[in-house]
Amino acid sequence: MNILLTGASRGIGEATLAALTDAGHRVVGHSTAGSETLVAADFTDPDAPRCLWEAAFERLDGRIDVLVNNAGVFEGVADNAGDEEWHAAWAKTLTINLQASADLCRLAIASWRGAEGGGRIVNVASRAAYRGDSPMHWHYAASKAGMIAMTKSIARGYAAEQIYAFAVCPGFTATGMVEEYIASRGGEKLLADIPLGRPANPDEIAETIRWLASDAPPSATGAVIDVNGASYVR
Numbered sequence: 001m002n003i004l005l006t007g008a009s010r011g012i013g014e015a016t017l018a019a020l021t022d023a024g025h026r027v028v029g030h031s032t033a034g035s036e037t038l039v040a041a042d043f044t045d046p047d048a049p050r051c052l053w054e055a056a057f058e059r060l061d062g063r064i065d066v067l068v069n070n071a072g073v074f075e076g077v078a079d080n081a082g083d084e085e086w087h088a089a090w091a092k093t094l095t096i097n098l099q100a101s102a103d104l105c106r107l108a109i110a111s112w113r114g115a116e117g118g119g120r121i122v123n124v125a126s127r128a129a130y131r132g133d134s135p136m137h138w139h140y141a142a143s144k145a146g147m148i149a150m151t152k153s154i155a156r157g158y159a160a161e162q163i164y165a166f167a168v169c170p171g172f173t174a175t176g177m178v179e180e181y182i183a184s185r186g187g188e189k190l191l192a193d194i195p196l197g198r199p200a201n202p203d204e205i206a207e208t209i210r211w212l213a214s215d216a217p218p219s220a221t222g223a224v225i226d227v228n229g230a231s232y233v234r
Contacts, residue, residue: 003064005068007072010175012070012202016068016205023214044096050107067108067119068209069124072096076134076136078136093143105123118164121154122168122213125147125169125224127169127226128144129145156222159222166220168224171194171232172190174202
């Protein structure tokens with residue numbers, strides 16, 4: 001299959017790129033700055049999602065079968081920050097985490113409607129969508145809750161056209177971004193909230209994404225898979 005994967009330069013995205021490639025798929029990966037192998041797109045630019053889609057479409061010979069929305073930011077802002085700082089933090093997080101993903105979903109659906117075979121969307125959300133996050137991260141939790149609602153809306157709206165949508169909700173994952181957060185919140189005390197006793201590793205999330213992208217049955221469309229060591233169960 002031909003796959004577009006956003007946020008492929010590190011952590012979950014890097015592991016997912018490897019998992020999908022090892023499984024024999026053709027993958028165009030993305031990062032903000034780009035590289036010799038990754039397409040550059042800065043999602044703070046409203047034109048970036050379309051530019052990325054078109055670049056990936058060309059690289060994949062005019063057919064994208066799966067979209068994986070993994071790119072995101074996790075940046076705190078205090079509830080007593082000034083209005084300008086507060087609004088800027090919310091705007092950046094919602095633009096990158098939710099709006100860019102929505103734009104890519106819309107482009108994918110437009111490409112697949114009426115085409116043979118349909119397509120699949122896998123959105124990487126967070127357990128924060130359901131249980132919330134810290135007082136510094138209202139905007140992050142809100143963006144991921146929006147991603148879940150979007151995923152379910154797509155699943156309900158387009159299943160009859162063989163367009164399927166899934167989401168993954170990691171908890172703490174052993175990437176540099178989360179390791180810094182854990183250290184800032186007391187380390188071992190925070191880990192005690194995870195019954196498994198450790199964060200997930202990126203390969204565990206990547207394998208879940210790979211399965212949803214290629215092997216999950218159509219009847220699973222709309223599913224949200226928790227991969228968080230039982231730190232949040234629904």
